[in-house]
Amino acid sequence: MDVRPHVDGLRAGLLRVARCGACGTAAFPPPRVCPRCGARDTVEWFTASGRGTVWSAVVFHKTYLAEHPAPYPVAVVELAEGPRLVTTLAGLLADDLRDIRIGQAVTAEIDANREPPRVVFRPDPEGEAP
Numbered sequence: 337m338d339v340r341p342h343v344d345g346l347r348a349g350l351l352r353v354a355r356c357g358a359c360g361t362a363a364f365p366p367p368r369v370c371p372r373c374g375a376r377d378t379v380e381w382f383t384a385s386g387r388g389t390v391w392s393a394v395v396f397h398k399t400y401l402a403e404h405p406a407p408y409p410v411a412v413v414e415l416a417e418g419p420r421l422v423t424t425l426a427g428l429l430a431d432d433l434r435d436i437r438i439g440q441a442v443t444a445e446i447d448a449n450r451e452p453p454r455v456v457f458r459p460d461p462e463g464e465a466p
């Protein structure tokens with residue numbers, strides 16, 4: 337599925353995800369068939385709020401890429417709009433990694449220093465989402 341609208345959004349500083357044009361269910365990556373209503377090829381793109389919660393997280397203790405020296409977190413963040421993104425959490429020191437909690441509130445941050453840009457999430461110091 338074509339994710340260029342998402343990548344173009346990141347270049348413009350926006351977190352865009354897809355939704356079904358028939359029922360509004362958000363999804364990412366965009367499915368050809370809506371998982372809720374079954375509509376086909378009705379993808380619309382919209383700008384997400386950037387708010388989410390940690391749905392799952394692990395800490396990698398092996399360096400696979402030079403830009404991610406171990407240890408580093410790999411998380412699945414559930415956006416307020418529903419889609420879940422595999423991502424990393426920004427702004428954490430090695431000692432902070434064991435404090436990552438399921439349900440912890442996070443906010444999207446676009447890393448424009450990479451090509452293509454990517455979205456990462458910064459834990460909200462306020463803690464858990466409502």
Ligand SMILES: [Zn+2]
Pocket residue numbers: 356357358359360361370371372373374375
């Ligand atoms: Zn739908």
